[in-house]
Amino acid sequence: MSDADGYHGVADPGLQQERTALAWERTAISSMAAGILLARFAAANAHPTLSAVGVIQSIIGAVVLVWAGLHYDDLHLPIRSGRSVVHPSAARLLGLSTVVFSGFAFVFALIVISDG
């Protein structure tokens, strides 16, 4: 490999892409855990719709987990050739699903409190 191909001796001294992949995976696993928590508590309080929100959140977490694992192997070439490594779509998916999740978690808390 030579510089002409966009390759250099040290690929990534800071392991940036690996750290970022791990951050995505931690976040995905957190999504799954939080989703399961809501699914469990909502089911225990007989609220199947809110329980489904939790299940969907943990499925999104699983999808993001697999995506992060697959995607970050592909980042070597864009990084070395100076291409953009930004992916707003994944950030949008995760941002939106987390907003929806915490909104429904708030609704669930209100329902539990008003049920006494």
Place this chain on the structure above:
Amino acid sequence: MPAVSRYHPDVADPDDEPAVETAARRRAGLVRRVLNDPRDVGEHPDYRFTLANERTFLAWIRTALALAAGGLGIVSFIDNLYGKELLGLVLLGLSFVTSATSYRRWAANERSMRLDEPLPTSWLPLVIAVGTGVIGIAAAIFFAATEF
């Protein structure tokens, strides 16, 4: 530099779009503004900064998820704690605010880096720090009030 995205070969890279205004392009522009894509402006920053910004976004998302988990836990798990409803709702409210602002903050940071401008300031770290501190103290007081 190739004219198409590596990941979406059939989609032209936004940086290479010619500045011709067509109806389709204006509609695409509207979608862009709604989706708040930072690639509209400036130039790619150093990839390390892009990835650091992404990790910061993910850290905020995890913070939101942790606050939500705490709120759900207090409301569902704990019996017989004075003020547990208030604690749970404040935690879940903080979680909502954190997650609702995280994408916009990420996009604003990315935009600033692409334009080589100072990063925008944010009041959210202060809100989270004061909020969790107050919740901690309130929880201690509520535990004491329940106990005695």
